[in-house]
Amino acid sequence: MPTKTLLAQQAASLTDLSIYRHSGHMHAHTKPALHINARQKRAILKRMVLIRVFEEKAGDLFQQKLIPGFIHLSIGQEASTVGSCSALRPDDYIISTHRGHAHILAKGADPKYMYAELFGKAAGYCKGKGGSMHIADFSLGILGANGVVGGGFPIMTGAGLSIKLRKTDQVGMVFFGDGASNRGTFHEAANMAAVFKLPIVFVCENNYYASTSRADKMVSGPSIAARACAYGMPGHFVDGSNVLDVLGAVQEAVDHARSGNGPSLIETSTYRYRGHFEGDKQKYRTAEEIHAHKLHRDPIDRFEKLLLIEGTLTREDIDAVWEGVNARIDEAIRFGMEAPLPQPEDALKDLFVNL
């Protein structure tokens, strides 16, 4: 990837993404999802706000040492995630990553069981056995977050194969980062999905960094979306700070998969505001860079502005969304805090079905 300089003075140009586009290598730009109705738009906003508030409060709780282990937050990436999951049906599958709260919430998970899990409580999604990096809700098609970068690709291959063998019209979506695009598992899964025409959408959330490493130094080739060419599958590059752009591109890929045409690869350009994990010293980037992104590319801000300009929502409507979400999250945190710890011996349960 050509080196991209991301200083404040260039931030304005980020909004049009011209530095990312490399003509000739990428699939034609997809259409934003302009057709969706006001109710859907409000739902999308609500989901993004839910994630934002969930994550900010999770950060605070971590700071207060109420969450053991470590957590990776998605603040700044909400449009990419919510846009993607909004293209899915409830019976579709997703597989998430170490930075998974957003994906899981976007697919419909209940924040109260998520907080309970983050606190290590028995009422958590995984009875306190999983923690932040290992949340799943199989009843919602969430086949799990994954602490191994790139660990989700092969598993999604299997879910895709299963859909094909069971002859349903489900779709599987596997989320991954720019860093994960360099793992061999990506290659093996992408090729297998392509040769078997599996109904899989690969969504790469390129947030510029893999831990401390810049994508432009670690990912070769013109872009991650361009890697689709190696597998003969469509590759879309999309502005990950614009939720309707994301939804438009992903919807196309989901439709493509659902109608039996096989996998697609989407790359969303996004940005994480927080460190790689909470507590990250972040010596690898400047405060200016972060600031520029917050100022010019905040996904919630942009979507709110659009909704106001369009007249879809009023300022009061938007405030009501935030209030509602805040109340729900506070309630979820209370639930999680009050829930009892597991018994130590519970550690011995849940290993085998038959034993």
Place this chain on the structure above:
Amino acid sequence: MPTKTLLAQQAASLTDLSIYRHSGHMHAHTKPALHINARQKRAILKRMVLIRVFEEKAGDLFQQKLIPGFIHLSIGQEASTVGSCSALRPDDYIISTHRGHAHILAKGADPKYMYAELFGKAAGYCKGKGGSMHIADFSLGILGANGVVGGGFPIMTGAGLSIKLRKTDQVGMVFFGDGASNRGTFHEAANMAAVFKLPIVFVCENNYYASTSRADKMVSGPSIAARACAYGMPGHFVDGSNVLDVLGAVQEAVDHARSGNGPSLIETSTYRYRGHFEGDKQKYRTAEEIHAHKLHRDPIDRFEKLLLIEGTLTREDIDAVWEGVNARIDEAIRFGMEAPLPQPEDALKDLFVNL
């Protein structure tokens, strides 16, 4: 990959490779190595004949149960291998595969130590510890054959990195098959070679099959060479039955690497005449298909015809090449047969340097 039908009646068209070329995805066709002199051409022919005779006799010896284990022969692929290695210097590195005899001979290995190894003798390249799939000669830059498909890619990454750190102008060449191109190790090594600009040439010998599986069913995308685009490296597709075409393309890639411009990917279209391993029932292909390849695309035949037409060699010269090679191989076999077996306890040696 689009399905290619390989029946006899289409064999003629194979010689111009039109079925393989997919414009727009591949690097512009490279120039054949027409500049090389008569002495070099004779050496190239000799090397190809050496491999052919070595392999045919190895097949006979296996049939006679004189070689334990299993062996994979390269008959039919000589132009691809000899063309590639002819672009290398003695201090350059190669890494080979399970089908490795040809690569190793092409890099200059002595057939007598190879036969000794195939027979499991103490005088073999690896003292009888390696066998057919594990031959190396570090003094010739042969870092080893490898029984794990795709096992060579990561190791070559390290050799390339070492060249860069030691600041020499060596080049590393890693051979692999169409099947191996689907392993994750390919992706990881290709990306790392590209981002670090390592002096590596990836040579994919696409012989249509990975064991029983056809490349056109298992490899997605327009071609293997086209996968270069994912890493921003040059990708060349070349007729692997034409040794000068191969040499031309590979020389360009080697020069590119040696001058610090990083890796390239070459795909040679070739064909193995024998089964995947000796004894293979080959239910996955027809005798007609094999016959068509032998008739129209035999690499030695084609090169001999060219040399005759050019007037570089006479029929007598060519006969002399075959005779010389036959004598050398017979002598090598005798050496291997007469060499003593290792002592059983030799199995305990050569594990650690310091112990």
Place this chain on the structure above:
Amino acid sequence: MKSRYISCSKAISEAIAEEMEQDETVFILGEDLVAHGGIFGQFSGLPKLFPDRIIDTPISETAIVGGGIGAALTGMRPIIDMHFADFVTTAMDEIVNQMAKIRYMFGGQAKLPLVLWAPDGSGIRAAAQHSQCLESWFVHTPGLKVVVPSEPADVKGLLKSAIRDDDPVVFFQHKSLFAQRGPVSPEPYYIPLGVADVKRPGAHITLITYSRMTYRCLEAAQELAGQGIDAEVIDLRTLKPLDFNCIAQSVSKTRCAMIVHEACLTGGFGAEIAARIGEELFDCLAAPVARIGAKDVPMPFSPVMEDFVVPQVADIVACAEKTVKRKRL
């Protein structure tokens, strides 16, 4: 009905055919299955019987094993063919960090009914990268069950149970035993995981073994009998769950035990058995628990060296004699 004499290969394909017949979620995923019924012919006939459920893949082991995991999580019962057990190395993350842990770390939400079928062992002179016995890694990985059968009847009954099992099972099939024949009932039957089998009763020493070494131990027992040593031979058949009861009963009687496996000695599963015997049967042991495994080197190619590295009948006999001689009264 009378048992027939069939090979392990045939037992494998029968077991799978029966399970596929009853349950259409069972399928096989792996490399080079269709053309020749698997590279050892172990699935012969199945591609014709179930053309859509024997699936050839690219050479992409992470996607193959992950393919099994994802399919198992979403309603299927995959059998994953690892081609050679040695190639588990190319998908260890999928096996260890995903397959073995998914149910547990998600709090028991999921089940993974999956068989990872892997031909292991030496004997075909395939050298270091195609001859390993790696069961001990998986026994040390909580979340996996491990099966290591010897005779065809066990192969069939255990493979059927493994396919029916709702947990991931690593099923090692020794590649030198494909052609091994034995009596197998024509009626469908299951052998539960976790039950060892006394293949030969005896009074003086317990030989604990599994997979190919079962045959070598039985041969050794024959020879030992000639010298007045009556060896009991236990074929563990599954290592996880482990039938330690069977071992305990036998060793309580013989007061003397020896473990034989083909995996290399140091860190092999024999250590685990010896440690448990030493711990739980300390007071009845009349001699040190002996262990035999391959010598601690990669498998060399040359047959003279391979045969030196892998335990032979003579090694077993010699070690058993020594151990019995050492018995205190």
Place this chain on the structure above:
Amino acid sequence: MKSRYISCSKAISEAIAEEMEQDETVFILGEDLVAHGGIFGQFSGLPKLFPDRIIDTPISETAIVGGGIGAALTGMRPIIDMHFADFVTTAMDEIVNQMAKIRYMFGGQAKLPLVLWAPDGSGIRAAAQHSQCLESWFVHTPGLKVVVPSEPADVKGLLKSAIRDDDPVVFFQHKSLFAQRGPVSPEPYYIPLGVADVKRPGAHITLITYSRMTYRCLEAAQELAGQGIDAEVIDLRTLKPLDFNCIAQSVSKTRCAMIVHEACLTGGFGAEIAARIGEELFDCLAAPVARIGAKDVPMPFSPVMEDFVVPQVADIVACAEKTVKRKRL
């Protein structure tokens, strides 16, 4: 000169700095090394001192480990940072089928001076995929050496020896010990691989351990002393080569042994030690050899469960008491 008190982290970076200073073929390859001196700060200072020899890579573990192999084969002395020991799973083929076997299967032509440095263990509440202790796999892989140090002085001396060693060394650094401090000589020194260290002499029972559990065993020994039980604590420091002499000497004296490790019990390295003690020291043993390891489950996230799974001082004390009580005269 007087020893200073420094942390394991500091010991690591000092060891590497000294070796890089003397030998310019030494370099480090891995993910996220430069910005923060490694994800645990364990290489702090090195990126400034040796800017070209601390190399950040893409997330491509096969290419990272293979990168070490290829570099070692061609004249370099790489240190490979595995990030978390759990991720060895993503490069097991490179470690087991290549790194461990290359010298042997090519008949001793090559040497592979390479350190695979891997932070392992629990304690940071990182759950199933970031907490494992996997040393027993590698002890069971001929061709690898395995180092598992505890205190900073050992970390430094052993790491320097591992870097100098011409064979591949898997070096496990327990991640709960990075901040652990201890006395370290300011003079350069080496500790040879294969030499255990008696961290506390004692007469009644031998506690055999390594890595983090050394500290827990020492604490337990302190408590046991209060009850009149005098425990000897052996820190093995390296598992391959194994200093069995040291174990034998101690057990000949105490007639009673217990092995403590954090890896899960079944198939752990404790089994190998118990098996060897049972075999070679049968006649002097006065009690069964006891073993303590983590419970056989993946590491749960919730601290109450993690603490239940991982051996605690109280578990060691209780088991040692029981074992000593059982001693026959």
